[in-house]
Amino acid sequence: xKFIVSSSALLKQLSAINGVVTTNPVVPILENFLFEIKEGKxxxxxxxxxxxxxxxxxxxxxxxxxxxxxxxxxxxxxxxLPEQPVTFSIDxxxxxxxxxxxxxxxxxxxxxxxDFPKIPTVTNATAVDMSSEVLSNAINNTIFATSNDELRPAxxxxxxxxxxxxxxxxxxxxxxxxRYRRVDIASPDAASIIIPRKALNxxxxxxxxxxxxxxxxxxSSNAYFNFSNIKMICRLIDERFPDYENVIPVDNNNNMTIDxxxxxxxxxxxxxxxxxxxxxxRLKLAGSELQISAEDLDFSNEANERxxxxxxxxxxxxxxxxxxxxxxxxxxxAKEVTLKFSAPNRAGLIVPSDKGENEDxxxxxxxxxxxNYV
Amino acid sequence: xxxxxxxxxQLDNPELKGKALAVGGNKERGVVAAASYEARRFGVRxxxxxxxxxxxxxxxxFIKPRFDRYKEISQQIRAIFFDYTDLVEPLSLDEAxxxxxxxxxxxxxxxxxxxxxxxxIKEEVGLNASAGISYNKFLAKIASDLNKPNGQAVIHxxxxxxxxxxxxxxxxxGIGEKTAEKMKRFGIYNGLDLKQFSLQFLTxxxxxxxIHYYNIVRGIHMSEVKPNRIRKSLSAENxxxxxLKDRKNLLEALIKIVDELKLRIARTKVEGxxxxxxxxxxxxxxxTRSKSYDQTIRVEQLLExxxxxxxxxxxxxxxxxLGVGISxxxxxxxxxxxxxxxxxxxxxx
Numbered sequence: 207x208k209f210i211v212s213s214s215a216l217l218k219q220l221s222a223i224n225g226v227v228t229t230n231p232v233v234p235i236l237e238n239f240l241f242e243i244k245e246g247k248x249x250x251x252x253x254x255x256x257x258x259x260x261x262x263x264x265x266x267x268x269x270x271x272x273x274x275x276x277x278x279x280x281x282x283x284x285x286x287l288p289e290q291p292v293t294f295s296i297d298x299x300x301x302x303x304x305x306x307x308x309x310x311x312x313x314x315x316x317x318x319x320x321d322f323p324k325i326p327t328v329t330n331a332t333a334v335d336m337s338s339e340v341l342s343n344a345i346n347n348t349i350f351a352t353s354n355d356e357l358r359p360a361x362x363x364x365x366x367x368x369x370x371x372x373x374x375x376x377x378x379x380x381x382x383x384x385r386y387r388r389v390d391i392a393s394p395d396a397a398s399i400i401i402p403r404k405a406l407n408x409x410x411x412x413x414x415x416x417x418x419x420x421x422x423x424x425x426s427s428n429a430y431f432n433f434s435n436i437k438m439i440c441r442l443i444d445e446r447f448p449d450y451e452n453v454i455p456v457d458n459n460n461n462m463t464i465d466x467x468x469x470x471x472x473x474x475x476x477x478x479x480x481x482x483x484x485x486x487x488r489l490k491l492a493g494s495e496l497q498i499s500a501e502d503l504d505f506s507n508e509a510n511e512r513x514x515x516x517x518x519x520x521x522x523x524x525x526x527x528x529x530x531x532x533x534x535x536x537x538x539x540a541k542e543v544t545l546k547f548s549a550p551n552r553a554g555l556i557v558p559s560d561k562g563e564n565e566d567x568x569x570x571x572x573x574x575x576x577x578n579y580v
Numbered sequence: 581x582x583x584x585x586x587x588x589x590q591l592d593n594p595e596l597k598g599k600a601l602a603v604g605g606n607k608e609r610g611v612v613a614a615a616s617y618e619a620r621r622f623g624v625r626x627x628x629x630x631x632x633x634x635x636x637x638x639x640x641x642f643i644k645p646r647f648d649r650y651k652e653i654s655q656q657i658r659a660i661f662f663d664y665t666d667l668v669e670p671l672s673l674d675e676a677x678x679x680x681x682x683x684x685x686x687x688x689x690x691x692x693x694x695x696x697x698x699x700x701i702k703e704e705v706g707l708n709a710s711a712g713i714s715y716n717k718f719l720a721k722i723a724s725d726l727n728k729p730n731g732q733a734v735i736h737x738x739x740x741x742x743x744x745x746x747x748x749x750x751x752x753x754g755i756g757e758k759t760a761e762k763m764k765r766f767g768i769y770n771g772l773d774l775k776q777f778s779l780q781f782l783t784x785x786x787x788x789x790x791i792h793y794y795n796i797v798r799g800i801h802m803s804e805v806k807p808n809r810i811r812k813s814l815s816a817e818n819x820x821x822x823x824l825k826d827r828k829n830l831l832e833a834l835i836k837i838v839d840e841l842k843l844r845i846a847r848t849k850v851e852g853x854x855x856x857x858x859x860x861x862x863x864x865x866x867x868t869r870s871k872s873y874d875q876t877i878r879v880e881q882l883l884e885x886x887x888x889x890x891x892x893x894x895x896x897x898x899x900x901x902l903g904v905g906i907s908x909x910x911x912x913x914x915x916x917x918x919x920x921x922x923x924x925x926x927x928x929x
Binding site: 353354355356357358360378380381382383446448449450452453481484486525527551553570572573574575577 | 873874875877878881885919920921922923924925926927928929
């Protein structure tokens with residue numbers, strides 16, 4: 207079996223799916239790309255059993271055939287070759303692969319393609335369409351708040367709930383919660399799934415920056431994403447997601463509105479002086495002045511800044527993990543944000559002051575107890 | 581308290597008085613938790629394997645420990661302490677540090693207070709106690725061993741350094757068998773030897789504790805008497821009557837140990853982020869395997885994690901002891917709530 211393909215065109219396709227390949231896979235064959243040629247079309251598959259990605263590229267080939275090609279060595283070869291057509295010659299009996307370029311010849315040991323795990327196909331799926339931009343936004347707005355606690359698998363993914371009028375994406379790590387809702391995605395069939403973080407991270411880096419349509423299909427065990435010439439299949443997290451709606455307070459009436467970038471900048475500076483394990487910063491709201499301070503008693507470090515804000519409510523002092531706040535503020539695009547409090551030991555809410563079109567975002571963060579409150 | 585567990589047994593059962601007695605283990609198996617002074621004369625020591633103890637003292641009587649009873653007596657004794665000061669730091673069931681610098685009876689002499697406490701323990705509980713008096717915890721602890729049993733000793737500030745210089749290194753409180761062994765490799769056999777080494781050398785060899793060693797040999801120990809010791813870990817373990825020979829027995833034993841740990845967790849209300857599995861083989865080598873998580877481990881996850889740790893590497897049979905413990909405790913109940921990151925309270929999750 208033999209085929210010819212442009213080195214850079216092939217590299218581009220491989221790079222798009224290479225993130226799936228793990229360094230220490232469950233089965234060694236998963237260190238390979240699966241190459242399948244049918245009528246001049248090369249389909250490349252990478253998988254870690256949980257997540258699989260496929261892409262297609264046209265090649266010059268006289269016959270059909272399959273081979274598993276070691277991913278790392280192939281990627282590195284292509285990265286270091288100047289753009290040119292390269293010829294792959296595969297020995298069907300020994301699975302040996304020879305790549306010839308203008309620069310020379312490279313021989314590597316492939317594996318039998320039939321040993322590569324079968325990738326599940328779509329059955330009984332619910333389908334929903336969205337644009338890559340919308341999907342990217344939904345991922346970027348939630349993924350940072352997922353947990354990496356293997357003991358609570360439900361929290362290691364993003365929960366997606368589809369209804370007839372909207373789609374809700376939720377992530378929580380037990381300390382904070384992000385609820386991102388879009389009214390431009392909907393499905394007549396109500397459904398909810400939990401998509402694992404790894405798959406979403408891969409999507410995040412692979413979704414094209416130009417706006418292309420994405421088809422998402424899912425059944426009870428897998429989700430399928432289809433865009434441009436790329437397909438991704440991931441196993442869903444089969445767990446119950448925590449009842450998040452009930453923990454979102456409805457009576458947080460102590461509101462502060464502030465310039466997001468100013469607030470975030472101040473928070474980043476103050477955080478440098480905070481305790482290295484708790485990252486605790488103190489927000490003191492008095493009238494229309496917000497005082498942000500932190501101290502690290504172990505090193506005798508302390509810092510203090512004052513910002514003006516719009517404030518509607520009683521004076522309040524509340525502590526938060528600065529890292530959480532910075533991360534959350536960084537994921538909002540609005541110029542101003544509103545923070546809604548009730549008490550120093552109750553959840554605080556952050557919402558953008560002006561909503562984006564079709565989207566609604568709510569962030570919840572639990573405080574860090576202040577020593578003068580308990 | 582002198583030979584605490586054994587003395588309690590003799591107190592409750594007069595027939596045992598004057599007899600060589602070991603609490604814990606039996607002739608074949610286990611370790612001696614406490615030995616009566618009569619047994620100590622034969623060379624029986626606590627933590628000695630009971631087999632060896634029985635060899636040293638053929639008429640040794642083995643008694644099953646009754647921890648609830650010891651705890652009860654321990655509380656009676658503690659109640660006496662609190663008549664003198666609230667600054668009581670329990671070190672174990674039968675030992676405690678008391679700061680009597682300022683005391684409730686208004687007596688400036690620690691020696692007289694110690695005498696009085698020992699007299700009351702004898703009268704009210706019926707047991708002998710020993711006391712050590714000095715100007716810091718480290719020296720007081722060492723002093724308490726000087727005139728055991730049923731005695732007390734004072735290490736005066738002006739004599740502390742000279743006393744420590746002569747003290748064999750393994751008698752230093754906080755220097756165990758292993759550390760003593762290591763010190764001896766550097767030629768450190770007593771306090772004077774230890775004094776010859778620089779702070780730099782000691783920290784290089786012993787890490788942070790090196791600073792501690794450097795200080796204590798100079799009679800410096802700044803640790804206050806802390807009324808509530810902060811718990812750092814919680815565990816349950818079992819030495820088996822017969823070595824475990826296969827995985828099935830091992831798992832059955834672990835289920836029991838985990839159940840015990842769950843009970844203890846429920847009682848103390850602690851939450852930990854690290855779980856450690858301890859395996860002692862029949863050649864007494866100990867292996868520990870642990871796993872840490874970002875969030876606290878829930879009790880229903882304990883067994884599952886223990887199994888993962890068990891399968892993490894092969895176990896070499898036979899196994900003599902198994903233990904399971906949690907550490908990296910998040911919010912010990914006696915710690916202040918301040919600076920604590922609050923969690924979202926999800927229902928049924």
